[in-house]
Amino acid sequence: MANVGTDANPLRVAVIGAGPSGFYVADHLFRQREFVVELDLFDRLPTPFGLVRAGVAPDHQKIKSVTKVFDRIASRPNFRFYGNVEFGTHVNVQDLREHYHQICYTTGAQTDRRMGIPGEDFQRSYSTTEFVTWYNGHPDCRDCQFDLSQERVAVVGVGNVAVDVARILSSTPDELVKTDIADYALEALSCSRVKEITLLGRRGPAQAAFTTPEIKELGELADADVVVLPEEVKLDDLSRATLEHNPDQATIRKLEILQEYSKRGTTGKSRKLTIRFLVSPVELIGDEVGQVVGMRLVRNELYATEAGTLRPKHTDQFEELPVGLVFRSVGYRGVPLPGVPFNDKWSVILNEKGRVINPNTQQPVVGDYTAGWIKRGPTGVVGTNKPDAAETAGCMLEDLARDSILKPKQPEVAAARSLIRERQPNYFTYADWLRLDELEVTKGQAAGRPRIKFTSLEDMLSALGR
Amino acid sequence: MKVRTILATKGATVVTIRPQQSLREAARLLAEHNIGARVAVNEAGEIVGIISERDIIRAAARLDEALSRPVSEIMTKEVIVGLPNDDLIAVANAMTEKRFRHLPIVERREMVGIISMGDIVKCQRDQYKGEIDTLETQIIADET
Numbered sequence: 342m343a344n345v346g347t348d349a350n351p352l353r354v355a356v357i358g359a360g361p362s363g364f365y366v367a368d369h370l371f372r373q374r375e376f377v378v379e380l381d382l383f384d385r386l387p388t389p390f391g392l393v394r395a396g397v398a399p400d401h402q403k404i405k406s407v408t409k410v411f412d413r414i415a416s417r418p419n420f421r422f423y424g425n426v427e428f429g430t431h432v433n434v435q436d437l438r439e440h441y442h443q444i445c446y447t448t449g450a451q452t453d454r455r456m457g458i459p460g461e462d463f464q465r466s467y468s469t470t471e472f473v474t475w476y477n478g479h480p481d482c483r484d485c486q487f488d489l490s491q492e493r494v495a496v497v498g499v500g501n502v503a504v505d506v507a508r509i510l511s512s513t514p515d516e517l518v519k520t521d522i523a524d525y526a527l528e529a530l531s532c533s534r535v536k537e538i539t540l541l542g543r544r545g546p547a548q549a550a551f552t553t554p555e556i557k558e559l560g561e562l563a564d565a566d567v568v569v570l571p572e573e574v575k576l577d578d579l580s581r582a583t584l585e586h587n588p589d590q591a592t593i594r595k596l597e598i599l600q601e602y603s604k605r606g607t608t609g610k611s612r613k614l615t616i617r618f619l620v621s622p623v624e625l626i627g628d629e630v631g632q633v634v635g636m637r638l639v640r641n642e643l644y645a646t647e648a649g650t651l652r653p654k655h656t657d658q659f660e661e662l663p664v665g666l667v668f669r670s671v672g673y674r675g676v677p678l679p680g681v682p683f684n685d686k687w688s689v690i691l692n693e694k695g696r697v698i699n700p701n702t703q704q705p706v707v708g709d710y711t712a713g714w715i716k717r718g719p720t721g722v723v724g725t726n727k728p729d730a731a732e733t734a735g736c737m738l739e740d741l742a743r744d745s746i747l748k749p750k751q752p753e754v755a756a757a758r759s760l761i762r763e764r765q766p767n768y769f770t771y772a773d774w775l776r777l778d779e780l781e782v783t784k785g786q787a788a789g790r791p792r793i794k795f796t797s798l799e800d801m802l803s804a805l806g807r
Numbered sequence: 808m809k810v811r812t813i814l815a816t817k818g819a820t821v822v823t824i825r826p827q828q829s830l831r832e833a834a835r836l837l838a839e840h841n842i843g844a845r846v847a848v849n850e851a852g853e854i855v856g857i858i859s860e861r862d863i864i865r866a867a868a869r870l871d872e873a874l875s876r877p878v879s880e881i882m883t884k885e886v887i888v889g890l891p892n893d894d895l896i897a898v899a900n901a902m903t904e905k906r907f908r909h910l911p912i913v914e915r916r917e918m919v920g921i922i923s924m925g926d927i928v929k930c931q932r933d934q935y936k937g938e939i940d941t942l943e944t945q946i947i948a949d950e951t
């Protein structure tokens with residue numbers, strides 16, 4: 342038989358997860374000229390793009406335009422999309438090993454981290470993961486309910502996701518209607534009675550995880566005043582010393598913005614968005630039926646670890662924050678895939694530079710790779726997945742060159758297709774997606790919106806006349 | 808970005824050395840695994856020192872039959888350790904200021920990995936690259 346990676350015998354690759362990492366892995370494999378690659382990209386959703394569709398905030402349309410780059414990758418003749426096909430449900434490791442030389446897992450971080458405090462599971466305490474997927478029209482969450490009749494909301498964490506959620510909660514119907522937010526979410530948020538939103542940072546302003554453009558947006562909302570307490574943006578001695586030693590421009594800019602906010606005062610807008618620092622929730626307070634009515638906070642002070650990080654330490658000063666709704670936004674978390682080694686410590690697929698590692702031998706599992714959030718953890722913007730995917734694709738090509746690949750019984754494109762057709766007759770192709778995309782955009786144009794999303798499988802199938 | 812991001816793509820084996828092993832063995836282990844330093848642990852698994860390529864080279868230049876001597880004789884005994892949640896920027900600054908290049912990472916007193924200045928530089932480079940890529944992609948997308 343001809344060598345693998347030739348016209349006669351192309352390298353067959355399965356990529357599981359059609360988020361940015363999946364597309365970037367495909368891109369890197371297609372860009373090299375040495376080997377012929379035939380790649381199938383799977384996703385459990387009928388639609389591609391992962392968090393670019395279901396995570397990135399609906400009012401951040403500009404970043405969503407990266408999907409045009411992904412469209413171009415998908416237009417290659419040696420690329421196929423199998424949407425609505427879930428790894429673990431419709432196909433498993435064994436199936437893939439019979440059809441592909443290499444498998445790359447790019448399934449992202451599918452769940453949230455927890456705070457680990459009493460009361461976390463009271464009603465009206467939610468993870469932002471659910472809320473974000475809900476307002477973005479992810480089919481898994483379209484039936485979720487959030488009690489937006491509450492006036493006071495706390496968002497725990499000061500990363501960019503927390504900022505997204507606070508911003509969406511503070512936006513007016515007029516601001517939201519210009520976005521591609523899910524229809525039902527637009528409706529629910531238009532009737533929202535939320536008036537006060539408090540973002541809670543456990544460390545100081547100099548350690549906040551949000552980035553400058555995101556924090557600037559909070560100061561430009563149509564009908565929400567942004568509030569920062571002057572005593573909380575005043576730098577403590579440790580932070581000041583660190584900044585004097587290493588004047589990091591991004592941090593300095595963020596501090597300037599926050600300090601400006603602290604001088605603003607409210608201007609009578611309908612909503613108030615307060616950014617707090619150096620406080621940690623220690624307990625959620627519930628009423629007799631187990632619904633959140635408040636939160637107990639402890640004030641923190643900072644101390645330096647041996648390696649120079651400023652960490653929070655609880656003091657003995659507590660306060661109570663009356664809130665009827667809590668969103669925890671303390672980070673995402675990866676979940677294990679059946680038959681794929683997992684590293685519980687970091688909640689990622691056990692890997693070395695993207696090569697999946699067998700936990701017993703500590704050697705690479707031949708043919709298995711990973712990239713993106715499920716490889717390195719839930720950090721970084723869309724583009725961060727590109728160098729990450731390049732590293733993994735590099736390992737894949739290196740292993741191919743030394744013939745360390747799987748020897749599938751049925752590497753033909755058609756064989757995989759008939760397996761998938763048998764397991765999931767309702768699979769979606771990229772052409773199906775392009776059709777849905779066109780329908781969404783057309784429907785949106787009529788309403789002056791970027792698109793109106795399909796949010797259920799049934800609607801997507803019927804739109805395609807299936 | 809935090810230390811844990813670097814450890815996430817380094818597998819799960821934590822390679823260490825015993826203080827009574829020889830410098831020759833230490834040199835061989837460093838070469839084999841292509842890393843610049845190894846942490847010395849005692850029977851209880853506690854960190855007792857760290858030995859780097861530089862330590863070995865310096866010892867070889869200074870001492871007779873250096874390679875037969877035990878690690879404990881030349882290792883650095885005051886080891887600065889990091890935590891998975893340490894911020895990479897802070898760690899990079901600490902490494903530059905205090906002049907160390909390898910940082911063992913511990914969690915609940917257990918050693919869970921080691922990171923080097925090189926790892927941090929790569930991670931930061933990838934982060935900047937990623938940010939630039941994100942901007943670039945948006946520009947390209949706008950043009951099409």
Ligand SMILES: Cc1cc2nc3c(=O)[nH]c(=O)nc-3n(C[C@H](O)[C@H](O)[C@H](O)COP(=O)(O)OP(=O)(O)OC[C@H]3O[C@@H](n4cnc5c(N)ncnc54)[C@H](O)[C@@H]3O)c2cc1C
Pocket residue numbers: 357358359360361362363383384385386389390391392393396397398401404426427428429447448449450451473502505673678712713714715720721722723724725726941
């Ligand atoms: C709320 C939020 C907002 C963000 N906003 C921005 C932003 O404004 N700008 C920016 O640059 N970055 C933003 N990011 C970061 C960016 O979205 C991520 O860096 C990126 O999406 C990670 O890519 P990924 O491919 O690793 O994972 P994902 O994008 O999560 O893709 C994983 C894919 O795998 C699929 N999948 C999972 N399990 C299976 C299975 N068993 N079988 C088949 N398929 C499966 C999922 O359906 C999904 O499509 C945001 C992130 C979040 C969470």
Ligand SMILES: NC(=O)c1ccc[n+]([C@@H]2O[C@H](COP(=O)([O-])OP(=O)(O)OC[C@H]3O[C@@H](n4cnc5c(N)ncnc54)[C@H](OP(=O)(O)O)[C@@H]3O)[C@@H](O)[C@H]2O)c1
Pocket residue numbers: 455456497498499500501502503505542543544548549550551555621622670671672673719720721722
């Ligand atoms: N517009 C954008 O570009 C955009 C939008 C959304 C997301 N993203 C990216 O997506 C990634 C994920 O974002 P993210 O916001 O989920 O994560 P993140 O940036 O890691 O932020 C998590 C936040 O939660 C805090 N936290 C963690 N545990 C906590 C606890 N027990 N109690 C209180 N606070 C706690 C963290 O504080 P500590 O720092 O003290 O740990 C941090 O403020 C990031 O890289 C982000 O930049 C980008």
